[in-house]
Amino acid sequence: MGAFHGMSLGSLSITSNNSMRESAGVSLDNVTFIPFNSTFNGMDTILYMEQLLTDTHSGVEKPAAIILETVQAEGGINIADTEWLRDLRQLCNDHDILLIIDDIQVGCGRVGSFFSFERAGIVPDMVVLSKSISGYGLPMSLLLLKPELDIWGPGEHNGTFRGNQLAFVAAKAALEFRDTVGLEAQVKEKEAFVQQFLREQIQTMDPLIAIRGLGLIWGIDVSHQGEAFAKEVATLCFKNGLIIERAGRNDTVIKIMPALTISLENLRKGCNIIKESMVQVSSTLVAL
Template structure:
């Protein structure tokens, strides 16, 4: 019997690839092509993508502008790998990032290229915060997700991934996130620990947080809470680190997710969509007075990924004016309206909506958590790629590309509603 290409590939994955793979289990097909907000598998089946590479494809699959630049660069024998040696591409990115992103926002940061992953930018942030302050403890928050290497894992809340470390995860303290406590008194709780010499919490080097928790359940902190955290950092001489790996690069409607709160972090972590094309890249933004690294003190072989840096430079064109940001904000209202209508139309879910911008979710109520995974699985069968979030996979999470049009949003949400109906009527 002749095996189909899809079935043969599935057998190859099962026979040769580690059991650690996860997304290939959530989306059990073999993808072959992608463009914009659509993907196709080897059978030719079309899928609307509400996942966008876990937020790494804010500008869609195979963005035409970026693809053209990369192809030209390769054909001209442009430098692909250079560690942190000087290249024309690197200089252009630094200049453009300063002109287009930092200066209009009155931000002054040094740009660091760590290893090209989200967890590596977080690791670099933790290291420099400890170096600057001479302290060891880092405060993070409930349901946080910051990465899978040991330092990042120590400040991650998910018990399943923490257990994978195999060693004690130390020098961190978890505090309640803004939305974690029913009475919303998490600032008072945190402040009491900091001011009381008997709390058992050493004065921390830094506080790290996501303004919208991606993997933790699309929990969005209020701007007032973020402002209060910044004030605490100033009062106790702690550095404020914003992990904008998933929520940054326009995902919440502004380039940095913290902009509407009017705060200025000491360190900002960016990865995922900073390259704009799904190519591995990360940068760490550090206030100049804290940039006290010794040369090579934090390094990595692939921090000079010039094709990713080239792509990152090209997508900055989306941010030269406020037109793109306004389009994201307008479509965000449409996303919110569709989600609120679903919550209203299907009271059996006992659901609520969460998040902001292009980072929103439908959280199934207590005792209904399994619906999240069932809905996403059914949606996939119908041609929609959408994933869950939260400690119990209870949140159906929208994370589509920022360039998706209204027709794509409508079609995707129509499929999602059909999936919900079938799950509830089974």
């Protein structure tokens, strides 16, 4: 629940946003959605899955795989606890279920380490990568899988945009660049800046604002102020020169996701635009 995996039919079937699912135009079957993270309204979600898998009257068939984002990005920057990720890996081992991590948005160094699941010390059976894997948004995506799971014949899964040579060259250069400039350390430094800025400059504006993030993906959760507030802030940011996306339930999480190579100066500028926009929208609403 809260997952976004894409808009093609297979991906949409494992995406939980109901309004997006409606765009399929056909029924999306064979998927069971489970609450994200260790507890959900007090429920132990691992125990819940264990019960679904072992109760012969659960009505749920054993799945081929469990797929998740370790940080739900479009879902509102929801961060899975490392212990939950390890328990989930164990649950998959115990029941012979494949664990697939969708690292399309939070892989490739977004949270600091190259893969987002490294912080939990787990090894998935399959990993999906795309977006910045080619370094600059060139068309490229990868499915990493354990060799024993590779049952594809050569060219069996083909298509027009497969094997884009320019993207392959760019991806190799991007991986080398990552090491040359020490991108992981850079992300850690910028993470510290954003975290401090959000704690000191944003959270202090209103104790009900929740701040969540890792590396260079952060969310300002203003769900208590509602969708109109979040939309106004994003609109004002845009007028002030900053493109910012909204995520989460009712689009009430303002999402900070700069290029990993952003300068500290630009990062500070962007954060200040968010702060000024939030102050301005709050004061307009008070005046109304």
